[in-house]
Amino acid sequence: MVDQDHFLVIEDVYKSYGSKVILDNIDLKVSRSTFCTVVGPSGCGKSTLLRLILGQEASDSGKILLDGIPIGFADERRGIVFQKYSLFPHLTVLDNVALGLRLNRSAGLTNKEIKTTVMEYLARVRLDQHSSKYPHELSGGMRQRVAIVQALIKKPKILLMDEPFGALDPGTREDLQLFLLEHWEESKMTVFFVTHDLEEALFLGNRLLVLSQYYQDDRGSHKGHGAKLVADYHLKERAQPTEIKNSPRFIEFIKRIREQGFDPDLLQHARDFNLAHPDSFQTLTVDESRQ
Numbered sequence: 542m543v544d545q546d547h548f549l550v551i552e553d554v555y556k557s558y559g560s561k562v563i564l565d566n567i568d569l570k571v572s573r574s575t576f577c578t579v580v581g582p583s584g585c586g587k588s589t590l591l592r593l594i595l596g597q598e599a600s601d602s603g604k605i606l607l608d609g610i611p612i613g614f615a616d617e618r619r620g621i622v623f624q625k626y627s628l629f630p631h632l633t634v635l636d637n638v639a640l641g642l643r644l645n646r647s648a649g650l651t652n653k654e655i656k657t658t659v660m661e662y663l664a665r666v667r668l669d670q671h672s673s674k675y676p677h678e679l680s681g682g683m684r685q686r687v688a689i690v691q692a693l694i695k696k697p698k699i700l701l702m703d704e705p706f707g708a709l710d711p712g713t714r715e716d717l718q719l720f721l722l723e724h725w726e727e728s729k730m731t732v733f734f735v736t737h738d739l740e741e742a743l744f745l746g747n748r749l750l751v752l753s754q755y756y757q758d759d760r761g762s763h764k765g766h767g768a769k770l771v772a773d774y775h776l777k778e779r780a781q782p783t784e785i786k787n788s789p790r791f792i793e794f795i796k797r798i799r800e801q802g803f804d805p806d807l808l809q810h811a812r813d814f815n816l817a818h819p820d821s822f823q824t825l826t827v828d829e830s831r832q
């Protein structure tokens with residue numbers, strides 16, 4: 542039966558690599574137009590979950606439905622942006638963005654129509670002047686803008702993003718966050734966004750998921766394998782970056798998220814959230830002294 546309320550449904554999904562359990566019976570329902578951000582310690586399985594939703598890999602068991610249909614292999618319903626390597630190096634900016642439209646024969650667009658559409662999209666991210674350049678001639682921020690429009694132009698039903706802004710400097714990152722938010726507000730597409738950056742997760746998302754490989758069972762004893770969703774917040778309002786950094790409410794909230802994602806009794810401590818990854822998030826240091 543199609544679940545009308547939930548656009549993305551993940552049921553009992555289990556994934557291992559060899560003898561190592563990565564995702565341990567994940568259950569998740571996401572309504573249409575949600576901007577879902579996913580945080581969790583390095584190596585806990587965030588990208589693996591995203592790859593399963595993309596259809597790039599298959600789960601060992603369980604099912605994933607998109608709009609009531611089993612996801613199968615990657616298709617035009619899902620757009621993807623990685624931190625790097627989303628672009629073809631031998632194609633110009635224009636050709637990289639046009640590729641998806643050219644491959645989609647059912648859209649029946651002429652070459653001229655494709656070019657016009659691509660140039661409109663490029664103009665929106667201020668890259669229309671760079672359409673004939675190759676990826677290596679662009680800055681990191683420009684490349685990510687191309688990668689985003691390359692995904693958006695195909696009008697995916699869900700946009701999957703794996704640390705898309707992780708390698709960018711703060712100014713460029715903010716620019717792209719704002720562009721993404723504007724587009725999301727206009728298009729109301731569903732977004733599934735993996736990040737190490739809790740500030741980014743709180744600024745962009747209206748639902749925040751915390752994935753962690755450490756969790757307690759019903760009797761309160763610890764299990765040490767396979768990631769679970771350990772927290773799920775429906776955020777009522779968008780948090781502004783200064784508010785996140787300075788308001789006691791957010792500092793407390795972040796502290797709680799860290800405690801949920803990292804059990805101090807186990808080897809991986811909450812501090813690892815910040816330290817384990819070069820792209821990690823500054824705000825976490827704010828309450829470090831309170832520990």
Ligand SMILES: Nc1ncnc2c1ncn2[C@@H]1O[C@H](COP(=O)(O)OP(=O)(O)OP(=O)(O)O)[C@@H](O)[C@H]1O
Binds near residue numbers: 818
């Ligand atoms: N193809 C693979 N074969 C074997 N192990 C893998 C494979 N892909 C990922 N892993 C392992 O699965 C675990 C989860 O990896 P994953 O990249 O999903 O974590 P992550 O939370 O996205 O990490 P990060 O935050 O550092 O990007 C890691 O221990 C990783 O080494």
